[in-house]
Amino acid sequence: MIKTYNLGTINFEPWEWILIGFLLATSYYFAARVKTKNIHKNAAYKYLIPALMFKVFAGIFFGIIYVFYYGGGDTISYYSSTIPLMNLFYE
Numbered sequence: 001m002i003k004t005y006n007l008g009t010i011n012f013e014p015w016e017w018i019l020i021g022f023l024l025a026t027s028y029y030f031a032a033r034v035k036t037k038n039i040h041k042n043a044a045y046k047y048l049i050p051a052l053m054f055k056v057f058a059g060i061f062f063g064i065i066y067v068f069y070y071g072g073g074d075t076i077s078y079y080s081s082t083i084p085l086m087n088l089f090y091e
Helices: 014-038 043-069 074-090
Strands: 002-004 008-010
Touching: 014 043, 043 074
Parallel strands: none
Antiparallel strands: 002 008
16 A cells, blocks of 8 residues: 555555566566577677666666655656546546
């Protein structure tokens, strides 16, 4: 359960944590395939997986900081401001 300033609490279900792990494993798998396919063309492909994983974990860390330290911020406010637009679309 995550407390935010503008949304109240956000609950994470167990399947969402499993989905995060599945998406990380899938992205790693496809990056490894691209790396092995193209490394003979360009030696810079040896940095593909470390760079991709750094970018993914930096994004997760950024989200964690905004949610737990700032209690929301622009990252969460974007979501909360799209809810009325979605309801308007359905009406």
